[in-house]
Amino acid sequence: MTNKDLAELLYPNVTKTIEDYEKMYPERNLTENSMVTRFAPSPTGRVHMGNLFASFIPQVFAKQSNGVFILRIEDTDGKRAIENGIELILDDLKNYNYQIDENPIDGGNYGPYIQTERKEIYDCFAKYLVSIGRAYPCFCSEDDLEEMRKEQEEKKERIGYYGKYAKCRNLTYEEVKKHIDNGDKFVIRLKSLGDFNKKIIFKDLIKGTIELPENDLDQVLIKSDGIPPYAFAHVVDDHLMRVTHITRDDSYISSVPYHIELWKAFGFKIPKYAHILPLCIKDGTTIRKISKRKDPEAAISFYHERGIPTEAIKLYFATLLNSNFEEWYLQNQDKSYEDFTFTFNKMSTSGSLFDLEKLLNISKNYISKLTKDEVYDNLSKWASIYDHDFYDLITKYEDYTKEVLNIEREQKKPRKDYASYSDIKNQTFYMYDELYNPKEYDWGNITDREEIKKILTLYMEKYFDISDKDIWFDKIKKLTEELGYSSNMKEYKENPDKYKGSVADISTVIRVAVTSKSMTPDLYAIMKLLGKNRVQKRIDKITEK
RNA sequence: GGCCAGUUGGUGAAGUGGCUUAACACACUGCCCUUUCACGGCAGCAUUCAUGGAUUCGAAUUCCAUACUGGUCACCA
Numbered sequence A: 001m002t003n004k005d006l007a008e009l010l011y012p013n014v015t016k017t018i019e020d021y022e023k024m025y026p027e028r029n030l031t032e033n034s035m036v037t038r039f040a041p042s043p044t045g046r047v048h049m050g051n052l053f054a055s056f057i058p059q060v061f062a063k064q065s066n067g068v069f070i071l072r073i074e075d076t077d078g079k080r081a082i083e084n085g086i087e088l089i090l091d092d093l094k095n096y097n098y099q100i101d102e103n104p105i106d107g108g109n110y111g112p113y114i115q116t117e118r119k120e121i122y123d124c125f126a127k128y129l130v131s132i133g134r135a136y137p138c139f140c141s142e143d144d145l146e147e148m149r150k151e152q153e154e155k156k157e158r159i160g161y162y163g164k165y166a167k168c169r170n171l172t173y174e175e176v177k178k179h180i181d182n183g184d185k186f187v188i189r190l191k192s193l194g195d196f197n198k199k200i201i202f203k204d205l206i207k208g209t210i211e212l213p214e215n216d217l218d219q220v221l222i223k224s225d226g227i228p229p230y231a232f233a234h235v236v237d238d239h240l241m242r243v244t245h246i247t248r249d250d251s252y253i254s255s256v257p258y259h260i261e262l263w264k265a266f267g268f269k270i271p272k273y274a275h276i277l278p279l280c281i282k283d284g285t286t287i288r289k290i291s292k293r294k295d296p297e298a299a300i301s302f303y304h305e306r307g308i309p310t311e312a313i314k315l316y317f318a319t320l321l322n323s324n325f326e327e328w329y330l331q332n333q334d335k336s337y338e339d340f341t342f343t344f345n346k347m348s349t350s351g352s353l354f355d356l357e358k359l360l361n362i363s364k365n366y367i368s369k370l371t372k373d374e375v376y377d378n379l380s381k382w383a384s385i386y387d388h389d390f391y392d393l394i395t396k397y398e399d400y401t402k403e404v405l406n407i408e409r410e411q412k413k414p415r416k417d418y419a420s421y422s423d424i425k426n427q428t429f430y431m432y433d434e435l436y437n438p439k440e441y442d443w444g445n446i447t448d449r450e451e452i453k454k455i456l457t458l459y460m461e462k463y464f465d466i467s468d469k470d471i472w473f474d475k476i477k478k479l480t481e482e483l484g485y486s487s488n489m490k491e492y493k494e495n496p497d498k499y500k501g502s503v504a505d506i507s508t509v510i511r512v513a514v515t516s517k518s519m520t521p522d523l524y525a526i527m528k529l530l531g532k533n534r535v536q537k538r539i540d541k542i543t544e545k
Numbered sequence B: 001g002g003c004c005a006g007u008u009g010g011u012g013a014a015g016u017g018g019c020u021u022a023a024c025a026c027a028c029u030g031c032c033c034u035u036u037c038a039c040g041g042c043a044g045c046a047u048u049c050a051u052g053g054a055u056u057c058g059a060a061u062u063c064c065a066u067a068c069u070g071g072u073c074a075c076c077a
Helices: A003-010 A018-024 A051-063 A085-096 A113-133 A142-154 A173-182 A230-240 A249-268 A301-305 A312-321 A325-331 A356-368 A373-387 A386-396 A400-405 A422-431 A448-462 A469-482 A490-495 A503-515 A524-544
Strands: A034-041 A069-071 A135-138 A189-190 A200-206 A208-213 A220-222 A245-248 A272-276 A279-283 A286-289
Touching: A003 A113, A003 A135, A003 A173, A003 A325, A018 A113, A018 A208, A051 A069, A051 A245, A051 A272, A051 A312, A051 A356, A069 A085, A085 A245, A113 A220, A113 A230, A113 A249, A135 A173, A135 A220, A135 A301, A189 A249, A189 A373, A200 A249, A208 A448, A230 A503, A245 A249, A249 A272, A301 A373, A301 A400, A312 A325, A312 A356, A356 A448, A373 A386, A373 A400, A373 A422, A386 A400, A400 A422, A400 A524, A422 A524, A448 A469, A448 A524, A469 A503, A469 A524, A490 A503
Parallel strands: A034 A069, A245 A272
Antiparallel strands: A135 A189, A189 A220, A200 A208, A279 A286
């Protein structure tokens, strides 16, 4: 009996051949440098920062090379899948404007994109390996394997199903048939030709040349439930989907020799591998891979709630991805990260620490460069979900809010007050009567109540003028002089004893009376927007007390 | 335990044998600008690249050993 007969015995219903599938999924018609990449998560929940970063990479490379980016769902482990897992992942990725050319929901010509829907394809490929003598059925039970493991541990030998421990490797056709007729469960295993004492050398796009021992383990190709584990599935899928560049977590690196053996067994062209380092986080003194369960800041909802722009997060990813990006971006402020050419060899070979501080800084710069309309739109989108009261307020006063947001914006050196949209309310509350209800005033140098009243009363009676910024400040200077303060800061600093105080003190009093805060953006812009009546009311509140 | 990788300031890092008395950015500190704050400008912040040894006229960069960190050794991905 031949291997072909064995293949027929195991897979009597598989009639298609690999050639049939190759015809169904032909080579893609792309230019030579175009990359076909993919992100292949398990549907175990919402995307977190680690995933988002991991998917950013293949997406960027596909896009910048006019290639194809695929989302494939690896749900071969039924135990871990959750309901709606696929929709949630796709939603999250689309929220970041990732261009996903092929995915389970919108489809594509190289699907299905869900592994459990590809069972008949895997069967065909497994049947092929059996038919050429590179795979065989294994009827060992979990107990058998456990026993084997114990023996290996005792003898201090390598653990695994290989060499003399691969009991089912030499089963005869008759023995197999007896098991099958019996209805015994089985897995399909690779008949490995590797030698653990020999080395295999391969080139990783990020880590460079790596030398590892060959695989000699008869790994499981098809589980007893008929579904393949990751390794076999990814080879079949990436080949049929014509993936050119496999980006994946660096923890796979030690199984590359096995994967290469698989590619070679089929005789397929091996795609390029790029093993990426995970995002890390500092946990006390140790640095470890970011974890969905332990780290609240790993959840992307954390950033959404705070109102950190998705663009800022992508900019941060870009700086982590290629260390030379940051400098380039600094010199090309008007450009998008998509105009930058990312390369694999500029990627870090050690895990990068996720730094919220840095993210916030990038976000601050990003928001500062937006126009008032853009900020307003983003703010309103954010507030409509996370702050309904504020949303109602800014919607009611849309044009006014835009002007508030425009204070010292849309100029060469815009203010960088907001790192996130949730910062805005706390920093602009005094621009809204509905939010302005000061309990305390943060007075500066002048604390004498009567003096404050005197300054404010005189100001409103004689010097208030918001027709023009220069005039406005000239009047404040006049007020300053009339009260015996210095209107010239240089002079005041040279002879502070000659005066009661300076124009800075007077300005502060007005500023605090109007906003309750001693630190604000341009006071003139604030007063201009508030208008005389509201300024008068706020000042009355203090002078009348 | 076997195998693999990594180790440059508080942080992300540049750096591939002389241009490095280690770039750039974040953070921090000080000064300047300034009606406050912010912005901006300037300056400071690793004499040293985990440790020890070797090669070399010359090493963060090459080699060897040690230490530490991470990964991996499933019918999980």
